[in-house]
Structures are given as structure tokens and as C-alpha cells.
Amino acid sequence: MSLHPAFRAYLDELNPLVDQAAASGFVPTPESARAALAGLNQFAAAPIEVADVSDREIDGVPVRVYVPTPGVPSDVVYFIHGGGHMAGDLDVYDFQCRRVAAATRMVVVSVDYVRAPEAPYPCGLEEAYRVLRALPTALGDVATTGRIHAVADSGGGAKLASIAQRVARGEWESPIDRQVLIYPSLDYTMSGPSMERLGRGYFLSAERVAWYFDNYFPEGTDRAAASPALGPFDAAMPETLVxxxxxxxxxxxxxxxxxxxxxxxxxxxxLIASGMIHAFAFFETMIPEDIERLYSVITGYLREGEAPADWA
Structure with missing residues (x-):
């Protein structure tokens, strides 16, 4: 399918500005990256009401808990946000967690893990895992079934897939039954052919990805060994929809x-979202039909383990 018309128009405006900034000598910083991601909230729709939303800590890590049906036992969805391991937080992703909670009617727990470069690999990954390990007993005041799923996007998808990778290595354990990875980052070597084919002019650039990784990984890190796309895998991994x-x-x-x-x-x-760009979930007001499709797919998969064969 061709690029969605809304994104074609958006990129036609964005790309000249990106080129102009580069020509003027703009140098990205963690602060500018965080501001840019937060700025995408301008495209979000009005926040969806969720019956009970609270900030708390699990094993010393800040989280936000969304309870759509208080008193009614439901499954739990562990949400790990993206942002290149550098940007994003509970507020930036509040709109998406509300969407997941409202669509699935499940309790959502969003984790505010530490970010690079202040806290480089594997600090954020290990914090996300600590919260996951504590989840089965951490929500004693919330009615749940005890069953745990997960949803994550971009760099959060990298963390979720990395947890499964370490479980496959026999290093960690995970209670996750089903998980959804939304446009995840899975190869820290950046060796896939689409990185070259789509690495310029389509919102997320190869140059920006490399910059994120350089800020995330300490010098000398074996990035291939850290890449979920390069394994290991085993048959006991959670049911996964990418x-x-x-x-x-x-x-x-x-x-x-x-x-x-x-x-x-x-x-x-x-499942390949036809016509979409990276981070398309942020653009709710631009592509409302595709956003409804996204959360319908997530709901169907987490509830029934079913997903459509194609995006249309």
C-alpha cells in the first residue's frame, strides 16, 4: 500500500524543517529528544476517561495504574513505553495507556523506568523487569484475575522482547501470557534492509536511531548479543503479536x-500496518480509523489470542 495520505502531507511539511535544522548545525540532546516526543501529544485525541487512575511505586519504581472496572477482577496489562530508551514517561504515554485500558477492560500498569544517557543499558531494562517480577503480588488492592499480559511500543518493545530473550537464555523468569510489540526496535546492529531503504524521509531516521543507541549503550557493549532479533528464542516464549x-x-x-x-x-x-510510519499510534486525530483498528487488534489478541491476517 502507498503511504497514508495524512502522513504524506505531514512528512512533506516535516522533512524540509528537518533538513533546515541539520543545515543550520542543530545538535540533538536528550532534552530536545524528550521535548520532541512529548510534542507528539498535540496529535492525540481527548483523553479517554478511566474509572480509577493512580500513581504509586512497585519495588521502588514509579508506575501509573489504570483500573477501568474497579471491583471487577480483570487481567493485567504491563505497559512499557518507547522513546529510544531516552524519552517518554508516564505523562507522555498516558493517552495510550488509557486507550488500552478502555479497549481491553483490563488493568494497565505503566512503568516509568530510568532513561539513557543518565542511566545507560541495562538499567532501564532491569527496572522494567523488577516491576514485572513484582506484579503478581504488587496489586493487592486491585481486583485482578492474576493473569498478566504486556503491551509495548518502539524502545519499550525492545525492552519487552529483551525480557523474553533473557528468559530464553535461562537468566530470568516472566509471568507474561500474551504480549503485543508495536513497531518494536529489535536489532541494535541496524543491519536490516529497511534501515537503508526507509532510513531517511519517513519520520524515524537511521541517523536518529544510531544516535539513540550510542547514548543508550556503554562503550564496548556487544550490541548483537543485546539484540532480540538475533536470539535466542524458544517455544516457551509468551504468545506474541508484532x-x-x-x-x-x-x-x-x-x-x-x-x-x-x-x-x-x-x-x-x-501484522504489518499498511501505509503507517513509526510512532503512528501518537497521531490519533490524523488517522482515527487506523487508531481504532490498532486498539481493536490489541484487544482481540490479548483477550482471545486472535489477530487479523492483514491490516485492512
């Missing part, structure tokens, strides 16, 4: 991840 965007430089690593995981017997599926 939702990739057709015009995302991360597309091919999602395809590779699913192919290799399926080859190891893991219950994994790929």
Missing part, C-alpha cells in the same frame, strides 16, 4: 524477529 509499520526503518527487523522466533517453535505472529 505490529510493524510498513514505512518504518524498523520493519525488516520485525520480520526477522518473527521468522526466527517461529522457527524455534515460539507462538508469534506478524
Amino acid at each position: 505490529i510493524a509499520a510498513e514505512y518504518d526503518p524498523l520493519l525488516s527487523e520485525a520480520e526477522t524477529y518473527v521468522e526466527r522466533a517461529a522457527g524455534a517453535g515460539a507462538p508469534v505472529r506478524l
Whole structure:
């Protein structure tokens, strides 16, 4: 499918501004990256009401808990936000967590893990895992079924897939039953063909991805060993749906991840969001039909383990 018309118009305006900034010598910083991601909230729709929303800590890590049906036991969705391991927080992703809670009617727990470069790899990953390990007993005042799922986007998807990777290595344990990875970052070597084919002019650039990784990883880190797309995999991994965007430089690593995981017997599926760019979930007011489709797909998968064969 061709690029969605809304994104074609958006990129036609954005790309000259990006080129102009580069020509003027603009140098990105963690602060500018965080501001840019937060700025995408301008495209969000009005916040969806959720019956009970509270900020608390789990094992010393800040989280936000969304309870759509207080007193009614429901499954729990663990949400790990993206942002290149550098940006994003509970407020930036509040709109998305509300969407997930309202659509699935499940309790959502969003984690505010530490970010790079102040806290480099694997600090944020280890914090996200600490909260996950504590989840089965951490919500004693919330009615739950005890069943835990997960949803994560972009760099959060990297963390979620990295948890599964370490479980496959026999290093960690995970209570997750089903998980949804939305346009995840899965190959820290940046070796997939879509990184070159789509790495310029489609919102997320290869140059920006490399900059994120350089800020995330301490010097000397084996990035191949840290890459979920490069394994290991096993058949005991959680049921996984990967939702990739057709015009995302991360597309091919999602395809590779699913192919290799399926080859190891893991219950994994790929759904490519046609016409979409990276981070498309932020653009609620621009692509409302696709946003409704996204949360319908998430709900169907977490509730029933079912997903459509294509995006249309």
C-alpha cells in the first residue's frame, strides 16, 4: 500500500524543517529528544476517561495504574513505553495507556523506568523487569484475575522482547501470557534492509536511531548479543503479536524477529500496518480509523489470542 495520505502531507511539511535544522548545525540532546516526543501529544485525541487512575511505586519504581472496572477482577496489562530508551514517561504515554485500558477492560500498569544517557543499558531494562517480577503480588488492592499480559511500543518493545530473550537464555523468569510489540526496535546492529531503504524521509531516521543507541549503550557493549532479533528464542516464549509499520526503518527487523522466533517453535505472529510510519499510534486525530483498528487488534489478541491476517 502507498503511504497514508495524512502522513504524506505531514512528512512533506516535516522533512524540509528537518533538513533546515541539520543545515543550520542543530545538535540533538536528550532534552530536545524528550521535548520532541512529548510534542507528539498535540496529535492525540481527548483523553479517554478511566474509572480509577493512580500513581504509586512497585519495588521502588514509579508506575501509573489504570483500573477501568474497579471491583471487577480483570487481567493485567504491563505497559512499557518507547522513546529510544531516552524519552517518554508516564505523562507522555498516558493517552495510550488509557486507550488500552478502555479497549481491553483490563488493568494497565505503566512503568516509568530510568532513561539513557543518565542511566545507560541495562538499567532501564532491569527496572522494567523488577516491576514485572513484582506484579503478581504488587496489586493487592486491585481486583485482578492474576493473569498478566504486556503491551509495548518502539524502545519499550525492545525492552519487552529483551525480557523474553533473557528468559530464553535461562537468566530470568516472566509471568507474561500474551504480549503485543508495536513497531518494536529489535536489532541494535541496524543491519536490516529497511534501515537503508526507509532510513531517511519517513519520520524515524537511521541517523536518529544510531544516535539513540550510542547514548543508550556503554562503550564496548556487544550490541548483537543485546539484540532480540538475533536470539535466542524458544517455544516457551509468551504468545506474541508484532505490529510493524510498513514505512518504518524498523520493519525488516520485525520480520526477522518473527521468522526466527517461529522457527524455534515460539507462538508469534506478524501484522504489518499498511501505509503507517513509526510512532503512528501518537497521531490519533490524523488517522482515527487506523487508531481504532490498532486498539481493536490489541484487544482481540490479548483477550482471545486472535489477530487479523492483514491490516485492512
